[in-house]
Structures are given as structure tokens and as C-alpha cells.
Amino acid sequence: MSQSEVVTATITIAAPPATVFPYFTDPALLVQWIGDTAHLAPEPGGLFALDMGDTRVRGAYVTVDPPNRVVFTWGVLDSDTLPAGSTTVEILLTADGEQTIVELTHRNLPVDWRARHRDGWTRNLGVLEQKVHA
Amino acid sequence: MLRALADPHRRRILALVKHEDLAAGQIASHFEITQQAVSQHLHVLERAGLLSERREGTRRLYRLRPEALEAVRTVLGELWPDALQRLKTVVEKQQRRSPDNRAKPDNERRIP
Numbered sequence: 442m443s444q445s446e447v448v449t450a451t452i453t454i455a456a457p458p459a460t461v462f463p464y465f466t467d468p469a470l471l472v473q474w475i476g477d478t479a480h481l482a483p484e485p486g487g488l489f490a491l492d493m494g495d496t497r498v499r500g501a502y503v504t505v506d507p508p509n510r511v512v513f514t515w516g517v518l519d520s521d522t523l524p525a526g527s528t529t530v531e532i533l534l535t536a537d538g539e540q541t542i543v544e545l546t547h548r549n550l551p552v553d554w555r556a557r558h559r560d561g562w563t564r565n566l567g568v569l570e571q572k573v574h575a
Numbered sequence: 576m577l578r579a580l581a582d583p584h585r586r587r588i589l590a591l592v593k594h595e596d597l598a599a600g601q602i603a604s605h606f607e608i609t610q611q612a613v614s615q616h617l618h619v620l621e622r623a624g625l626l627s628e629r630r631e632g633t634r635r636l637y638r639l640r641p642e643a644l645e646a647v648r649t650v651l652g653e654l655w656p657d658a659l660q661r662l663k664t665v666v667e668k669q670q671r672r673s674p675d676n677r678a679k680p681d682n683e684r685r686i687p
Contacts, residue, residue: 448649448652448655449652450652450655450656450658450659451659452656452659452660452662452663453663454662454663454666454667455666455667455670456666456667456669456670460666460669460670461662461666464662464665464666473661473665474658474659474661474662474664474665475654475658475661475662493645494641494642494645495640495641495642495645496641496642496644496645496646497642515649517642517645517646519642520624520642520643520646523646523649528649543659543662545655545659547649547652547655550649
């Protein structure tokens, strides 16, 4: 893989890190915000398996450090484009008063994604996605 | 991977086959480029895992693979902002349901 990209996303949640953390390690809580079914073994080397519709995300936990940091690998089963375990997701939870700042970094994504900025492919894909789920 | 998506023709092809299976000829009718050029684009998209192909009689029908769509969304960074927004909604709803838990460490909460 000659090129890789990093995707970041941040959000502030009105709850302490200890409340937010299990949403990345408890399958029943994880599927409340992403995917449909999950099998998780939240310890280094433990399974991270998440099914999102037809997409079967597979990886392994790398770091589980409650309530502040969790890292797992991420890929799609049977995918040539994003093989299981091929990319890494890091989540940092930082207390800010009674809130938590969630910083997510998804690394090693294989791309030349300049196309995104060139002519609204992102927007098109968003429409595509809504329709697929409609 | 997304080199396959860098070409505007290929992106239009994906948009055409997102809901229905289409034959190469049907796809080509939307373009001014030759059917041979369309076939080449289809080949690139298939090799990138973005399209599936099935045979119906003598025709080959193409369709966007749903699992490829999520992979593409992940790569383009669209998955996480949506997901974290849902996380925020879910956690804050739970917080409101149990206000006693707010910002208290576990050991404090257990004190009768």
C-alpha cells in the first residue's frame, strides 16, 4: 500500500468518560450507535467484530485503557479494498468538566481521496447511502 | 483502492447501479464514450471490489456491492461523524434517564 490517509472526528458528550467508555467495549452498547450486531473481546488481541448490514467489520483490540483510550484494528471481511484488520481506529476520551471530548482517529486508510474534494463525490455518496438504506 | 473512484465516469456508473442491476449496454447508453471504454471502467470497478457481476442468459448485469459502499464511506471519513453523533445522542439520553449518575465516580455512587 503506497498511500494512506487519516480520518479524524471529534464530538463533545455531556457525560463523564467512565460513562462513555463502555460504548466502545460492550457489544450491547456499541450497537446502539454503530452497526447491527457485535462480538467484542475488549483486551489486547481480543476480537473486534461488528456487522453493519452487509458489511462485516473485523479487527482486534490493540489497547484497552479505561476510561480514556481504546484502540482497535478495522477492516471488512472478504474485502480487497479494506481487508480485515488493515486499518487502525484510536479513541481518546478526555474529561472536560462534566463532559467528555471524544477524539477519533482512523489511520492507514488506503486512498487517493483527493477525488472527494474535486467534485462533490462525498455529497453524492451521502445521497447514495440514504437511498440504499431507504 | 479509490483510484477507481477518481474518474468521473466511474463514479457515474456507480450511481447508476446503486439500486438496480444493469447490463453494460444499458450503462453505456448514459454516456457518450464508447461501449468499449465503459467496459474498461466496469472492469476497473469490479477489480476494486466496488461492483458485483451476475449473468442472466447471455447478459452480464452489474450492481454496486453494499459492503463496498460502507468501505468507501469509511475511507472518505463519512462514517465516523454520523456514528459519533448517534453516540452522543444515545449516551446523553441515558444520562438524562439516570441523573444520579452524572459526573460521579463509581465509588461515590455506591455509597448508600
